[in-house]
Amino acid sequence: MGTFVRSLSPSAQVGLLFVCLFGLLALASIGLLLWSLRDDDDASDQLHSQRQRLLEDLRSLLRSSWLMAIVFWVAWALGDGMATLLFALVSFLILREFISLSPTRRGDHRSLLLAFFVILPFQYALVWTRQFDLFTVFIPVYAFLGVAVVSAFGNDPQRFLERNAKLQWGIMVCVYGMSHVPALMMLDAPRLAGREAFLVFFLVLVVQTCMLVQHLTARGQARPAVPGISTGFGWRSWGWGLLAGGLLGAALAGLTPFKPIMALLMAVVACVAGSLGHLVMKAIKRDRGVTNWGSASRSVTGASGLLDRTDALCFAAPVFFHAVRWSLQS
Numbered sequence: 001m002g003t004f005v006r007s008l009s010p011s012a013q014v015g016l017l018f019v020c021l022f023g024l025l026a027l028a029s030i031g032l033l034l035w036s037l038r039d040d041d042d043a044s045d046q047l048h049s050q051r052q053r054l055l056e057d058l059r060s061l062l063r064s065s066w067l068m069a070i071v072f073w074v075a076w077a078l079g080d081g082m083a084t085l086l087f088a089l090v091s092f093l094i095l096r097e098f099i100s101l102s103p104t105r106r107g108d109h110r111s112l113l114l115a116f117f118v119i120l121p122f123q124y125a126l127v128w129t130r131q132f133d134l135f136t137v138f139i140p141v142y143a144f145l146g147v148a149v150v151s152a153f154g155n156d157p158q159r160f161l162e163r164n165a166k167l168q169w170g171i172m173v174c175v176y177g178m179s180h181v182p183a184l185m186m187l188d189a190p191r192l193a194g195r196e197a198f199l200v201f202f203l204v205l206v207v208q209t210c211m212l213v214q215h216l217t218a219r220g221q222a223r224p225a226v227p228g229i230s231t232g233f234g235w236r237s238w239g240w241g242l243l244a245g246g247l248l249g250a251a252l253a254g255l256t257p258f259k260p261i262m263a264l265l266m267a268v269v270a271c272v273a274g275s276l277g278h279l280v281m282k283a284i285k286r287d288r289g290v291t292n293w294g295s296a297s298r299s300v301t302g303a304s305g306l307l308d309r310t311d312a313l314c315f316a317a318p319v320f321f322h323a324v325r326w327s328l329q330s
Contacts, residue, residue, distance in 0.1 A: 107156025277315020
């Protein structure tokens with residue numbers, strides 16, 4: 001089997017990987033459907049309620065996995081330019097979700113136009129042209145200053161710091177973080193010529209596995225670490241998630257330019273960033289008074305809940321990107 005895979009062209013190897021991924025997702029979907037059809041009339045109301053919540057959680061995770069798989073397949077199939085455009089659209093939608101649940105004033109209109117129609121496209125233009133040195137500092141340095149200056153010219157000092165901090169935070173997560181995903185596909189990595197998409201697969205699979213294992217092992221835990229923010233985050237469940245993501249990373253070392261031990265470390269780094277970033281976004285949602293970014297009671301965007309499905313990736317992608325780039329240059 002290994003000889004057969006190695007005999008394939010790089011594009012055929014990536015295509016085979018997509019076939020395997022979609023096959024696993026299809027099997028998981030069928031298994032979840034069969035489980036949902038099981039008769040539990042003899043169960044108590046409490047057990048029935050717990051089962052329904054578990055089913056809904058698993059359905060949500062499965063929908064997220066399908067969404068990510070389809071997005072990455074389309075991105076790979078369309079080529080680097082269209083992939084960059086696709087992820088720019090995703091950034092636009094999740095930034096719109098973030099901003100729509102954060103109060104703005106008339107004096108913020110110029111800053112919002114700057115964020116959506118100047119900063120976002122310019123950041124992705126830097127990705128497309130592979131200007132990685134400027135790409136990594138454009139938003140944290142120049143965009144942060146530019147947003148504050150433009151907002152100051154709005155002549156509205158009321159809650160100026162809070163309003164600008166919210167917009168800058170949204171740009172950092174939704175644009176800067178997400179833009180590192182297509183950037184991974186454009187790195188010049190040894191032994192990955194024509195297969196740079198494997199790095200994206202590696203990142204998404206280990207982070208999603210970490211989040212899934214953490215979620216499943218957190219059920220029923222008596223002492224969550226931060227109950228005011230998340231009842232599903234505990235040190236034990238977090239450790240199991242990191243262990244699962246790290247071991248999967250070592251098993252997928254062949255998809256990367258790293259040996260198994262280094263691949264394990266890279267996976268753990270990505271999982272730490274993704275899981276803790278997800279926790280931070282939960283804290284922001286609690287502050288906004290919503291349970292998800294596409295809350296039915298405050299549905300304001302056309303891509304309901306898209307940020308819920310990508311928040312861990314937005315935090316993991318830049319950390320993983322810079323770790324990979326540093327290791328390739330050392």
